[in-house]
Amino acid sequence: MLSTLLQLASLAALAQGHGYISTPAMRMPGESTTSACGKSVVADIVxxxxxHVEGLPELAAKDSGYKPAQCNLWLCRGVQFADNKANVQTYKPGQTVEIKIDLTIPHAGSANVSIVDTNTNTIIGPALLSWPSGYADERQFYGHTLPANQTDFSIEIPTTLGSKCASAGDCVIQWWWYGTAAKQTYESCIDFTVAAA
Structure with missing residues (x-):
C-alpha cells in the first residue's frame, strides 16, 4: 500500500513542472494570450x-478561444508579446547577460539558448549556448546537483544582429530543452531589444 502511494506521489510530481527561466523575467500569459490561445492554455501555463509544449495543442484544440493563426504554441508556448511589454530587457551588442534556470524535475536531453526572430520563429545565427546531450541528466540530479553551467550561466549578445532586434517584440532569447526519454519540450522566452552596433 505504501509503495503504491509513493508511486502515485511520484507520478503527480512528474506531472508538475520541469524547468523555466527564473531570471531575467520570462514571458508569461495575460489577456492577449487568452484571446489568441484560449483559457485552457493560459490556465495550464499559469x-x-x-x-511542456507537447501538452498544449490538445488543450488548445478543445478551447473555442484558440486562434491558430494568432497562437503559435511552438514559439514561447504561444505567450504573446503584448502581455509582456513591461518586461522588455535592453541590451547592447557584446553585453554579457546572466541567466538562471529553475530545473524542478530533470530529464536527460539536449538544450540550447538562442536568439529567435519572432516573426518567422527562426533562430538568428548560431546558438549562444548549446548542450547537444547530457543536459539535465536525472542520474546526476538525484542525491547530487546538476552541473552549475546548466542552471546558472551567461550568454553574450551577438555583435552581428544589426537592426534585427532593435524593436521590442521582434526577437526573444529562447531557452529550449528537449527531454529525450520524456519526449517533452520546455521553452522560455525573454523579450529584449538591442541597438544596432
Missing amino acids: RDKTS
Whole structure:
C-alpha cells in the first residue's frame, strides 16, 4: 500500500513542472494570450510555469478561444508579446547577460539558448549556448546537483544582429530543452531589444 502511494506521489510530481527561466523575467500569459490561445492554455501555463509544449495543442484544440493563426504554441508556448511589454530587457551588442534556470524535475536531453526572430520563429545565427546531450541528466540530479553551467550561466549578445532586434517584440532569447526519454519540450522566452552596433 505504501509503495503504491509513493508511486502515485511520484507520478503527480512528474506531472508538475520541469524547468523555466527564473531570471531575467520570462514571458508569461495575460489577456492577449487568452484571446489568441484560449483559457485552457493560459490556465495550464499559469498553473505550471514549466508546462511542456507537447501538452498544449490538445488543450488548445478543445478551447473555442484558440486562434491558430494568432497562437503559435511552438514559439514561447504561444505567450504573446503584448502581455509582456513591461518586461522588455535592453541590451547592447557584446553585453554579457546572466541567466538562471529553475530545473524542478530533470530529464536527460539536449538544450540550447538562442536568439529567435519572432516573426518567422527562426533562430538568428548560431546558438549562444548549446548542450547537444547530457543536459539535465536525472542520474546526476538525484542525491547530487546538476552541473552549475546548466542552471546558472551567461550568454553574450551577438555583435552581428544589426537592426534585427532593435524593436521590442521582434526577437526573444529562447531557452529550449528537449527531454529525450520524456519526449517533452520546455521553452522560455525573454523579450529584449538591442541597438544596432
